[in-house]
Amino acid sequence: MRHEPALLQAVSDGTSLMDRAYRRLKREIIELERPPGDQFTEQHVATAWGLSKTPVREALARLHRDGLVHPVPRAGYIVSAVTLGDVADLCDMRTLLQGEAAALTAAKGLSVAERERLVELCVDDGYGQLGGPHLDERLRSNYEFETIIANGGGNDRLAASIVEVFDEIERIVRLAVRLSPGMPPFRIEERQAIVDAIVEQKPEAARAAMQHRTRSARREILDALSTSQAIISTPILVPLP
Incomplete structure (x- = not known):
């Protein structure tokens, strides 16, 4: 089974009203149409989209499991906040997962078409x-x-886990760019180093190249998020002895 992040899927690809509601809400959250802290009710969404409350309720329950929204008693749902601690943890997990995937892919090898597309x-x-x-x-x-x-790499569970991380990372990258539009672009030379290692079927080199790439992204994302006024104006507390 091939796993793809939400960005590469069409909202209409869902097989049910719940699937389509889930994908549409997820895209709105990831693309910051519903930014962190945004509050809404299932009734509001259902009315706006011409749906019954049932598929919207099921979609919101799924988004809650994804960690993108949280229920608020008698007030609907709120889009989950983004914290530097969560971002750092997510980026570290991304480095571990994608490094392993790159090593497995280099060991297993890709088809000619896949190698050409990477190039x-x-x-x-x-x-x-x-x-x-x-x-x-x-x-x-x-x-x-x-x-x-x-x-x-042929590891279905690993691929599924990485794709889940991609969806969370995309929201964070969009937020970072909103705060700091001048963020440097994805570095082509870092991609090329990964491709070279995979084509030459060198697993350890592929792992190292991918980890270097994701750690660079981690630094740039955290630097951009650190420019948020909410963080700049937060008082520094003295730790208790």
Whole structure:
């Protein structure tokens, strides 16, 4: 089974009203149409979309399990906050999972078509920052690249776990870019190092190259999020002895 992040799936791909409601709400949360702290009710969503409350309720329960929303007693749901601690933990998990996937993919090998597609995705578009009109295109390119590698190792559970992380990371990247539009773009030379190791079937080199890439992204994301006024204005507490 091939696993893909939400960005690479069409909202209409769902097989039921609940699936479609889930994907649509998830995209709205990831793309910050419903930003962290946004509060709403299932009745509001159902009315706005012309649905009954049942598929919306089921979709929200699933999003709650994903950690993207939390129920508020007698007040509906609230979109989950983003904290630096959570982001750091998520990025560290991403490094572990994607490093292992890259090593497995290098050991197993990819098809000719998959290798050629990875090479195609290593072309620099020449735009000097991540934010701006090219953001969606760049995110799609990045997640297509990483999805090929996530699925390439043949470990279904690992691929599924990585794709779940991609969805959370996408929301965080969009938030980071909103705060700091001048974030540097995804580095093509880092992608190329991963591709070279996979093509040459060098698992340890592939793991190291992927971990280097994800750790660079971690630093840049945390730096951008640290510019949030909410963080800048937070009082520094003296730890108790």
